[in-house]
Amino acid sequence: MLRNMVDEIAAWFARSFPPQKGLTLWLILMGLIVAYVVIFFGLQLLKPRARKSLIAVVTFLAGLFYALEFFLPTELIDGKETNALTRFLVPMSEFAQIVAVLALGLGIYSLTMIHGKTLLRFRTGWFYSLTFFTFMILMATFGIMVEEPFSREAQINRDIRSILFVGGLQALEGTMFSIIAFYIVSAAYRAFRVRNAEASLLMAAAFIVMLGQVYAGQFLTNWLPTEGALSNLRIETMSDWLLTRINAPAVRAVGFGLGVGLLATALRIWLSLERGSYFDREV
Amino acid sequence: MEHSDPVNSTLTFIICAAILTMIFRSRRGKQPFIRRIPGLNAIDDAVGRATEMGRPMLLQPGLGGIDVITLQALAILAYVARAAARFGNRIIMPVADASFIPVAEEAIRESYNLEGRVESFRAEDIMFLSDRQFAFAAGVAGLINREKVATAFLFGLFFAESLIMAENANQIGAIQVAGTPSTTQIPFLIAACDYVIIGDEFYAATAFLTREPTLVGSLVGQDIGKAVILLICILGVLITTIMGPDNFLMNWFTPLWWKR
Amino acid sequence: MLDFISANAGAIQMWVAVACTLGIYSILYKENKIYRFFEHAFIGLAMGWTIRTAWVDVLYPNFYQRIFHEGRWWWILALPLGLMLYLIYSRKYNWMARISIGFLLGLSAGQTFQSFAGLYYKQIVTTFKPIVPQAAEGSMKAVTLSGAINNLIFLAIIICVMTYFFFSFEVKSKVVQKTANTGRWVLMIAFGAIFGSTIMARMALFISRMDFLIKQFGGTFVPWLK
């Protein structure tokens, strides 16, 4: 029933508001912008209490969409579980994505304020701010530039983009990711001490799993048979056992708690019951 | 799971009902007991230390944007910011999602406001660095070293980059308190930080810190929810042991999309 | 200049990558000017790429093209929600930013019901394992004695760890206290195992970086390194 209703609304919408072209499109867009401005100043007239309610309603309705999409009964259509709202999932996430991406300007603003001030006043480190701006502009320009497939300019553009992206950004990301190897070694060296029961357990487990992963470790117990009771003492068997029989249930139990915690927090936010600095502020 | 099935819906409903009931009961003045979370006591000490040393504190809400987890992290950090405002510490809060900036700014400004110190709030201390994981980590690592932060609070959604930040802060001798729902990162935080809250202590933290009736009530509701799940697990094991793998409980809980 | 770059693109790319790699590694000694340079270049490049992706992958196809090429003007409704976030900098209107924030928060909260099910639902049913040995039945494999013991350990760990995380009752009973303590110890073993198993992945990344420096880069000058 709900499916029919939603279908009808969608069809009515498509009939009444068809895509427009040319002047009509521009008129509609202009009209909408005027409407926004009117609504904008209208909203400002609201009393603080009404403002709070408005925010609560928007929050609730936004969440309601996903909640209903998930909980409403489904049918199996083309091998895919669907209900009336499922087909709006993709447009909805695209819509939210646009809203979030439009906020990117806040990030650019934040970076520009910090580095722009340093640069304009020649404060210490202005050179680094200059570096930042240079590479941001270079990357954005050569990234977005639209290219004709087979021209000299396009080839140069592609080459520079590849230098910036593969030689620069990807190498930097790969290196930053790999630097964790150093930190993991020094963290292990510093933290794994037989200081107390907890630290010792942490160390022992890490030790066994680590050994189980490399040739050097397997070599230690390679003289043990691969079958039978003694095979349980092989380092890779012990390592597997730790990962599957100890780690797995522990992580699962933590996951149950995290799930309920997440649900409770989401529920408080969704229903505007949350307390804390952001939510207690007067509007 | 793409869509809920009746068993999941029922269970979710029961848990939600428990949480809401406990929230409203607690709001009506029935303040329940909650136990201590050792790591969180360290927050005040860590703030105190930064005050003594006269160096800034790093507040790190992780990689998330406007979402439930990051908002929870922000609630914990807002508590830290209140203490910072009280003692006049400088805070540095790098964020990794541009749309999160307004939320963070509002929350931290309000923290200063509650302490009557709104004039010492500096909006540029909440700074966007990058939304790319490792560029962000590189930036935070640089900040930690340059600003010589006295303490670091890492609360939020972390991935592999957690250790980069935690080790850099450790190297310059900063005191660190951390908590994250990303279980796979907790071992590294334990190795590099002074205090780590584990698992859903992350979601319990604000209730513990503020003793706000709503949050405390919610925590009691969460306990009921967990107890229900635990009970189902125990029952399931017993019934499967007695009746074999093809029993009613097993069939109930097998998701529809598995069967189809 | 441009021609020179284009003609030697491959070589320049490699030299740039080597410089970036060494520049970032220099922080391992201590924070220094070279690192600072590459850090800022990194953030700049990342921001540039983010701007590119925002336009090329989101705004152009999903917003600009839909409105101005396909005439689906209703997509412009995203604009006010996005722009209202900027009102945070206005003293008078900053409450309106909360409408957009509320919208995004609501979406995130609504999706939680699904992620909650993802976190617990399937995990519940895979916990249902017999704790006494059983013969094979239907599609289920037989449960051996050691299998049964492992299943018992599995359940015991879940009970212990979950008990550790209960917040709202006073622990007076010795049994509950012991169970919770065991839970904490088990957690430490589990964390140790995660630590140990992550080391290999991180080492693999570092080794492949060194492989690039020594074999691919070094190898172009010193052939026997290849």
Add this chain to the structure above:
Amino acid sequence: MSILEKLQTIDRRIVYLLLFLSVGLALIPRKPLPVIPSNQARSAFEAIENAPTDKLVIIGADWSASTRGENGAQTIAILHHLMKRRLPFAIMGFDPQGPELVAAEAEKLAKRYNYQYGTDWINWGFRPPGTINATLKAMVRGFQEGMKQDSKNIPLSDHVRLPMMARFKDINDVGVLVVVTPSQTFESWVAFVQGIKGTPLVFCPTAVMAPEAYQYLDSGQMVGMLTGLKGALEYEGLVKEPGRATAQGLALSVSHILIILLIVVGNLGYLAQKRRQKSQQGVG
């Protein structure tokens, strides 16, 4: 403080330098370490070794350049084995880079093993991650209807350019599934592809992901697994095609030995200090 006690406060820079040197030096020698294949790698090898040559192998490539160190090496080792046995294979994936990267490796090897695109192997290309369940469900029922076209936009019904697609229709014609992924996508592969006919599934996760897969190995939903770089190394040993992983095997072992030594040394220092403090207490 004695020398022994100083061992617990080795400067981190020395630790870093040791790691740099040990990995750097370990990469240079070309003589590979002997390989002790794990049970999971051996059963993965046997699954492909025993696969019928008149059936298709599907490679699910859901990884990107950031995990190339592990997933790339696994894929190449497996491609060697497939081509040695002349098994026809199809590549598909739910990461934009995955199928592209695997196809590039396949093209390199194709010359050596004389593999023809369209006859011996095919790249079905990338599908958006959000559609994974629907795509896999449709693919299982019929490749032509489910996948429609390959990565070069040639319709799968074009049996002139893609003759192999005339032989293989649906899941019944699949001999082995190979899933290479650093993420959760394997759950969908197990539920919607492996589960349909019980097709043997070889799983190639990153080391971080491996623990999550053990329950599937237990239940037989996966026949074998290559765990990260170590798994790739073992497989290269099994197919006797020493490649990148084998060359890096020594470095991998050396780095782990270094960590273990450091931990041992640190604890020796710690124990020495403790003993001294105890004896001092006794005197004072």
